[in-house]
Amino acid sequence: MKRIIVVGNGMVGYKFCERLCDRAAGVQVIVYGEEPRPAYDRVHLSRFFGGAGAPDLQMAPASWYEEHGIRLHTGELVTEIDRAGKTIRTHSGLTERYDYLVLATGSSAFVPAIEGVERGGVFVYRTIEDLIQIRDYAAKVSRGAVMGGGLLGLEAAKALVDLGLETHVIEFAPRLMPRQIDDAGSRILAERLSQMGIGIHTGKNTRRIAGNGTLEALEFADGSRLGIEMLVISAGIRPRDELAKESGLEVHPRGGIVVNENLKTSDENIFAIGEAVSHNNMVYGLVAPGYEMADIVAAQIAGTASKTFQGFDMSTKLKMLGVDVGSFGDAFGDTPGSQPIVFENRRNGIYKRINISADGKHLLGGILIGDASQYGLLHQMAVGKMKLPSAPESLIVGGGETVGIGEVPDDAQICSCENITKGEVVNQIREKGARTIDEIKKNTKACTGCGGCAPMVTDILKVSLEGLGIRVKKTLCEHFDYTRQELYDIIRVKGVKDYETLLDTHGKGDGCEVCKPAVASLLASIWNEVILSQATIQDTNDRFLANIQRGGTYSVVPRVAGGEITPEKLIALGRIAREYNLYTKITGGQRIDLFGARVDQLPEIWEALIAEGFESGHAYGKALRTIKSCVGSTWCRYGVQDSVSFAIFIEERYKGLRAPHKIKGAVSGCIRECAEAQSKDFGLIATEKGWNIYVCGNGGSRPQHAKLLVADVDTETCVRLIDRFLMFYIRTADPLTRTATWLNKMEGGVEYLYDVIVNDSLGIGGQLEAEMKERIANYECEWKKVVETPALRGQFRHFANDDGQDDTLSFVEMRGQKCPADWDKK
Amino acid sequence: MNSIDMMLQEAANDPAGTAPSAREEIRTWFRAAPVAAFPENGGACIRYKNLQVAVFNFSRRKEWYACQNLCPHKKQMALSRGLIGSAGDEPKVACPFHKRTFSLRSGGCLNAAEESISVFPVKVHDGYVYIGFRD
Numbered sequence: 001m002k003r004i005i006v007v008g009n010g011m012v013g014y015k016f017c018e019r020l021c022d023r024a025a026g027v028q029v030i031v032y033g034e035e036p037r038p039a040y041d042r043v044h045l046s047r048f049f050g051g052a053g054a055p056d057l058q059m060a061p062a063s064w065y066e067e068h069g070i071r072l073h074t075g076e077l078v079t080e081i082d083r084a085g086k087t088i089r090t091h092s093g094l095t096e097r098y099d100y101l102v103l104a105t106g107s108s109a110f111v112p113a114i115e116g117v118e119r120g121g122v123f124v125y126r127t128i129e130d131l132i133q134i135r136d137y138a139a140k141v142s143r144g145a146v147m148g149g150g151l152l153g154l155e156a157a158k159a160l161v162d163l164g165l166e167t168h169v170i171e172f173a174p175r176l177m178p179r180q181i182d183d184a185g186s187r188i189l190a191e192r193l194s195q196m197g198i199g200i201h202t203g204k205n206t207r208r209i210a211g212n213g214t215l216e217a218l219e220f221a222d223g224s225r226l227g228i229e230m231l232v233i234s235a236g237i238r239p240r241d242e243l244a245k246e247s248g249l250e251v252h253p254r255g256g257i258v259v260n261e262n263l264k265t266s267d268e269n270i271f272a273i274g275e276a277v278s279h280n281n282m283v284y285g286l287v288a289p290g291y292e293m294a295d296i297v298a299a300q301i302a303g304t305a306s307k308t309f310q311g312f313d314m315s316t317k318l319k320m321l322g323v324d325v326g327s328f329g330d331a332f333g334d335t336p337g338s339q340p341i342v343f344e345n346r347r348n349g350i351y352k353r354i355n356i357s358a359d360g361k362h363l364l365g366g367i368l369i370g371d372a373s374q375y376g377l378l379h380q381m382a383v384g385k386m387k388l389p390s391a392p393e394s395l396i397v398g399g400g401e402t403v404g405i406g407e408v409p410d411d412a413q414i415c416s417c418e419n420i421t422k423g424e425v426v427n428q429i430r431e432k433g434a435r436t437i438d439e440i441k442k443n444t445k446a447c448t449g450c451g452g453c454a455p456m457v458t459d460i461l462k463v464s465l466e467g468l469g470i471r472v473k474k475t476l477c478e479h480f481d482y483t484r485q486e487l488y489d490i491i492r493v494k495g496v497k498d499y500e501t502l503l504d505t506h507g508k509g510d511g512c513e514v515c516k517p518a519v520a521s522l523l524a525s526i527w528n529e530v531i532l533s534q535a536t537i538q539d540t541n542d543r544f545l546a547n548i549q550r551g552g553t554y555s556v557v558p559r560v561a562g563g564e565i566t567p568e569k570l571i572a573l574g575r576i577a578r579e580y581n582l583y584t585k586i587t588g589g590q591r592i593d594l595f596g597a598r599v600d601q602l603p604e605i606w607e608a609l610i611a612e613g614f615e616s617g618h619a620y621g622k623a624l625r626t627i628k629s630c631v632g633s634t635w636c637r638y639g640v641q642d643s644v645s646f647a648i649f650i651e652e653r654y655k656g657l658r659a660p661h662k663i664k665g666a667v668s669g670c671i672r673e674c675a676e677a678q679s680k681d682f683g684l685i686a687t688e689k690g691w692n693i694y695v696c697g698n699g700g701s702r703p704q705h706a707k708l709l710v711a712d713v714d715t716e717t718c719v720r721l722i723d724r725f726l727m728f729y730i731r732t733a734d735p736l737t738r739t740a741t742w743l744n745k746m747e748g749g750v751e752y753l754y755d756v757i758v759n760d761s762l763g764i765g766g767q768l769e770a771e772m773k774e775r776i777a778n779y780e781c782e783w784k785k786v787v788e789t790p791a792l793r794g795q796f797r798h799f800a801n802d803d804g805q806d807d808t809l810s811f812v813e814m815r816g817q818k819c820p821a822d823w824d825k826k
Numbered sequence: 827m828n829s830i831d832m833m834l835q836e837a838a839n840d841p842a843g844t845a846p847s848a849r850e851e852i853r854t855w856f857r858a859a860p861v862a863a864f865p866e867n868g869g870a871c872i873r874y875k876n877l878q879v880a881v882f883n884f885s886r887r888k889e890w891y892a893c894q895n896l897c898p899h900k901k902q903m904a905l906s907r908g909l910i911g912s913a914g915d916e917p918k919v920a921c922p923f924h925k926r927t928f929s930l931r932s933g934g935c936l937n938a939a940e941e942s943i944s945v946f947p948v949k950v951h952d953g954y955v956y957i958g959f960r961d
């Protein structure tokens with residue numbers, strides 16, 4: 001059996017293993033990686049700060065290697081190659097013989113020799129370990145800078161912003177991203193970044209990283225100085241060719257293991273792939289060319305070689321900066337005779353440039369800043385040498401002729417990471433019956449690399465399905481060919497009361513985690529019956545009437561309408577929390593959350609709470625959550641209406657109301673708006689004459705201010721309009737759509753909503769009010785029902801065959817209270 | 827229960843068709859709990875020695891399934907509380923935490939690159955649910 005040793009378990013080394021397994025049987029693959037964990041997605045490294053754990057970033061779990069017969073050694077640095085004896089040796093002394101050796105050693109961050117680079121607080125941005133250090137250090141400081149204004153530097157800068165630091169970018173060249181975009185583009189980019197609060201310093205030559213113990217400032221050649229507490233260096237990459245060099249393989253004077261078009265090094269039996277390689281004097285710092293190299297070497301070893309490496313297109317699109325940036329093909333128009341067409345709108349921060357060939361027939365390349373929505377398409381036109389429309393400016397100015405995905409030829413490459421053409425995607429849909437993006441992803445791996453092609457694949461799916469005469473509509477899932485709104489009508493008109501009946505009469509298959517909770521929510525919205533009668537179609541939070549927490553315990557949130565609570569009730573909460581050893585915290589919704597209850601304790605805890613006059617707070621449901629209040633005219637010297645009384649009234653009125661998503665409200669006693677009503681699904685602000693009603697605000701990850709629906713209405717009208725508004729939302733919104741998103745998608749926007757709710761343009765006002773009345777009449781505290789019904793109560797146990805508790809739960813102590821042990825440390 | 831009785835029950839209650847090779851090694855049929863302890867079209871957790879096992883009464887398909895209760899993703903004891911359903915014809919369970927879905931037949935993860943879970947054969951006899959283990 002041939003033994004193949006791979007040195008380096010990065011993205012490209014991993015891809016090589018995957019490609020070789022697809023192709024060859026009867027080879028033994030052994031991988032040595034220096035990093036402590038299996039290969040992970042470096043391209044999306046920044047997601048680590050967005051909450052993705054190391055396991056989420058993995059290319060494949062350790063078990064994948066086992067299943068494919070690959071022996072993986074992590075944490076082993078290969079330090080020697082004995083080419084004559086065909087063996088390698090690691091830092092810990094392991095030796096192993098190879099028939100073929102594949103070097104996939106990647107690159108490391110280049111750190112320029114500036115005085116002071118060794119100081120604490122100076123980091124690079126390359127591995128998960130780097131990011132952990134950056135995160136921990138950033139927690140202690142408030143001002144940071146990134147040295148290097150290229151692709152990676154700007155990504156690192158965004159990460160610092162997200163970590164809450166005042167952030168600066170230092171670039172040696174006179175402009176940002178000097179290798180990808182031109183002067184005009186980079187000016188616009190710099191303006192946009194400044195608006196995001198990032199300080200941009202171009203043309204700066206850093207002389208010294210100054211400090212006394214800790215980092216204090218950067219000192220520049222022009223005598224200026226910038227005070228900072230941490231620095232991330234992103235000044236380029238250096239191929240890791242040290243092992244190759246010491247073994248006498250040819251390396252390029254500027255770095256990189258020299259390979260030919262078969263990716264062979266100067267040794268017959270040694271290949272090199274990925275960022276470590278210099279091919280034709282070029283080092284490729286992107287993942288797609290690395291994947292292509294991996295594929296070519298895998299094919300050669302498997303004996304199915306067909307292609308050679310012919311260089312690679314270096315087009316790029318910047319991910320996740322909050323400003324679109326794309327650069328593709330001949331971005332600067334270096335091709336002789338090329339003619340640029342430029343569109344610039346400084347007010348919106350948009351800059352687009354395309355370069356047309358001298359004969360006017362082809363697109364050579366271009367730059368897109370501020371709006372890169374056409375990136376995929378234009379890139380394809382350039383790469384595929386497609387014919388240009390007669391007025392090529394229409395490509396970037398809009399309005400005129402546009403090129404749709406339909407006109408892209410079948411052999412155009414859509415996903416450059418996985419090398420998938422449009423034809424293959426279309427084939428998946430036409431011949432293999434793929435109907436969703438997920439199926440296409442699973443079958444072809446398209447969109448699984450950098451993800452940049454996802455919008456194009458979505459377009460291809462839509463156009464191809466339409467071509468097959470399949471109407472594209474937002475059906476719930478594979479089990480129901482209806483939209484939520486259609487199901488709402490079916491359930492109501494046919495009087496369907498349970499999930500199984502609906503599935504039998506209007507669906508197919510056995511349901512899933514998407515349609516079960518969606519239908520559960522509809523049934524609850526329409527009939528407002530106690531949801532536990534159909535416990536097994538509820539999401540776990542609804543099934544156990546509590547929010548599941550890390551570690552598998554649940555939280556308990558009793559309703560505290562309007563945030564008003566008596567000292568007696570506060571004492572009762574404290575007493576019960578102490579009795580059951582629950583972690584207590586004041587929530588952002590003006591009430592108290594008790595965390596860490598075992599499933600079997602929930603009914604007892606609620607029994608105790610109910611005895612003290614509490615009710616369910618529905619914190620677990622897609623339902624009315626809280627109505628926040630400010631103290632209002634009863635105490636506040638500015639208040640013009642009694643906001644607390646009104647908030648309590650509103651919360652009592654709509655408590656338990658189930659909806660497509662959670663709903664939150666607030667009532668402020670005057671224009672100063674201390675209850676933050678304009679960030680809620682509905683908000684009421686007191687005026688001298690009555691109330692202003694605001695609707696469709698949102699906090700969360702995309703905050704949106706609520707819009708004024710009507711001003712100065714009296715209390716009775718106010719309640720009537722909110723009845724209508726909420727009912728209209730419940731009837732028409734898609735599942736898991738907050739009111740803000742619902743309004744954003746609504747044709748006609750808030751004017752249309754005003755027409756329906758206030759002018760009753762659809763003539764359904766009375767009906768909406770009547771439906772709301774029914775719901776309110778049907779309200780019942782779910783927890784009271786459980787506590788009083790032995791059969792329901794019996795569902796709250798961990799083991800069906802044993803009264804014991806889950807003994808895998810583990811807690812740690814923090815500031816005098818208990819907390820769950822960390823995810824993976826159990 | 828005599829062995830013929832047992833085989834008949836297996837045929838009736840194991841349309842899921844757990845791989846025969848795996849089945850032959852079953853040494854213990856653990857008497858877990860009465861049928862009524864498992865909600866229709868849902869699951870509950872049982873304890874066998876120190877192992878937590880999720881058992882699903884897929885009444886819509888007249889099938890029973892069992893798998894480890896531990897979700898391999900964040901190592902949470904949660905699968906018994908997951909929603910069950912089908913993807914095509916494949917019976918599956920979705921973890922309540924982050925909705926990784928696993929085939930109840932093969933244990934393979936259907937929507938992510940997650941490790942597989944162990945599955946166990948189930949049979950029902952005289953109103954009791956039995957889970958098969960190899961030890």
Ligand code: SRM
Binds near residue numbers: 548738
């Ligand atoms: C406990 C609490 C945080 C706190 O300690 O203060 C909280 C905790 C959770 N929030 Fe929240 N949110 C809490 C107030 C908020 C607020 C502030 C507010 O309500 O004034 C917001 C922004 C306002 C808004 O909703 O527009 C908020 C926006 C979110 C979002 C984003 C929603 C969006 O439309 O983008 C989610 C995610 C979701 O629902 O999909 C979320 C989801 C969650 C979940 C349910 C996440 C989860 O699935 O585990 C957390 C449940 C914890 C638990 O089990 O109790 N939480 N969450 C707050 C409970 C309020 C309450 O008393 O009921």
Ligand SMILES: Cc1cc2nc3c(=O)[nH]c(=O)nc-3n(C[C@H](O)[C@H](O)[C@H](O)COP(=O)(O)OP(=O)(O)OC[C@H]3O[C@@H](n4cnc5c(N)ncnc54)[C@H](O)[C@@H]3O)c2cc1C
Binds near residue numbers: 012046078319
């Ligand atoms: C923050 C960031 C964002 C990026 N964004 C993009 C993007 O949007 N698009 C894009 O195309 N590319 C992007 N890249 C670049 C992309 O990640 C790289 O092109 C890709 O990871 C290269 O893969 P590789 O396997 O060649 O090298 P690496 O992923 O660096 O892997 C090499 C591995 O080999 C190990 N190794 C080295 N020497 C030895 C030895 N002697 N013994 C054992 N192990 C060894 C290293 O520790 C490392 O784990 C980004 C990179 C970063 C850091």
Ligand code: SF4
């Ligand atoms: S409580 Fe809300 S903001 Fe905080 S971690 Fe949970 S979901 Fe995120």
Ligand code: FES
Binds near residue numbers: 897902922
């Ligand atoms: S713990 Fe199961 S999906 Fe995350």
